[in-house]
Amino acid sequence: MSIFPTSVENFHPLDQKGEVPGLGSSGSSSKRRKVRKFGHVAFRPLMLILILAILVLYLHSTQLDSIDRRSLYWSVIRSELIQQLGLTLISSAVVTVLAVLLGILLTRKKAPVANSVVTALATLGQAAPPVGLMILAALVLGVGARTAIYALIIYSILPVLRNTVTGLNGLDKSILEAARGIGMRPIQILVGVELPLAVPVIMAGVRTAIILNVGTAALATFINGGGLGTMITTGIAVDRTPIIVTGSVLVAVFALALDWVVMVAGEVLSPS
């Protein structure tokens, strides 16, 4: 068997046919599943390391002048990375808490009207072009990272909200009836049954929000919010291709890396 993830993925459809999942399945197929899972998880970091290596090689093979260097000092890159991470994580964390709470409220009984209103508003937030949203927010709240975070929250709340509502509404009704029937209180049902079962769907929404935010955070630089976008705008301003390339690659790599972390976290957290 090849160890390359893609070929491992393609290996299966035939030999897995007719196997009852979980019922004493044969050791070899569960091992194969593990190999596939490992390949699935390990592929992304390997790819990202490769891309970074190519970037480093490219920068080494290019003549860099002092202007280039100033933007490519590790200390500069590091502080922009941290800003980017901060923008993304803070906005995503706030969005997750807000949207999950909102989603919980909207899925309690007697909330279908509120549900459609709130979802419509959230859709509006996402439909607005992110640059416009940033600038609009800056006009109202002034420039800076804090404003950028507000804009990111408005922009990315929809997927988490929608997935929370979908995840909670999509649960098997007989499970909830059983939970009620054995005497669990609503809060116990929510915390002990509904949320754990909805985690995979909610996490998918959080993942989408993080992707949206990590990309959009690159625009924070337009309203003085910092982040990796600064490198791109600087590169454009001083007309230096290496800076633009580095900024763009770092934004992309950073987004993919964060997505990977969230994916792995989701797999660890979700009920097996």
Add this chain to the structure above:
Amino acid sequence: MQVALDLSPQEASQVDSGVKPRRSAIELRDVSKHYKDAGAPIVDKLTLSIAEGEFVALTGPSGCGKTTTLKMINRLIEPSSGQILINGLDVDDLPSHRLRQGIGYVIQNVGLFPHMTIAENVAAVPRLLGWKKDRTANRIDELLSMVGLEPSMYRDRYPRELSGGQAQRVGVARALAADPPILLMDEPFAAVDPITRTSLQDEFLRLQQSIRKTIVFVTHDMAEAMRLADRVVIFGPQSKIAQVGAPTEVLSAPADAFVSSMLGTGRLVQLLSCVKLRDVSLDPWPTISEEMGQDERLVALAEALGRGKDRVLVLDEAKRPRYWIYLDGNGESMRFELDCTLDLEVTSLRDAITQIVYCPHDCAVVVDGDESFQGVIDLKGIRRSLAPLAGSSASIIGVDK
């Protein structure tokens, strides 16, 4: 913490000081349910009293309000009017979740929690009640064995690894976890294949013999109701009760054309399935103790022959049948093995008939739970014992009243 409905009968009757001859575990008084948007009530002034330890089946056509009635007992649905008492206490006197912690609840789709192991599922109610860890663990193992699942094998599995029948066993175990006096079951065996269903029914009956819960069991399957319940409530059109009675009563004398049509053509077979050997009179047969010598045996055989019986049944000191003896051509006593032994408590007339038909000596030996000899039964005896039950079915089975 205290189990919500953990009231002993004495406590309950102190609260309810009225003088009642027979305590009822569940009492519905003029209970109705109607929804605003629907015209006719779903349940209309239902009055029903269920005794402690009684197994009552609610049955009737789909949509007649069986589930609604059941759910009003544990307040998953609030009645529009009327009163429901459990052990003499109004169900409204408790917070609804406390009420439900004290009532077992089993539903058709089982509703096991997919993110929890079998053990965690079974432990759901004990956890709500704050039981200690080892007490819960012991109880889990006890319950899993009780419902026929080897604890060491199933404890740590997840619900998706179970077959439908196994899942419902776990559902029953979960409902019984805190040993509630009352069990509400809504079509619990309807979603499994017929063979599994029959074995689940059999096992559940056996379980009920030992746990003696008060059970309200909803099913649209008449045969299942007849098979399991001590008393059957048949809901008719317009949410009215068409008939209430023991299965044999209903089967032998359906109240009206509606009940007859609900019972269908399998009525006689169902009747035979419902009547157990303990409900009919058995015939005596000459017996002799195992310790007796050859001479006594010959005397006993001669006496038996005088009464038209060509065999004598030999019993051991605990009155358990051992073998037959009979006289061979040379006047010696010969033995041969028992061929057909039936259990007084569990064998229905239907099973008895099947057994007797295949038995070389057209009559079967009947024993009780301790295997001690109770009498014999043959096809004539079965026919005779049906006469008093027959009612309107007399004409079908051709016996005189």
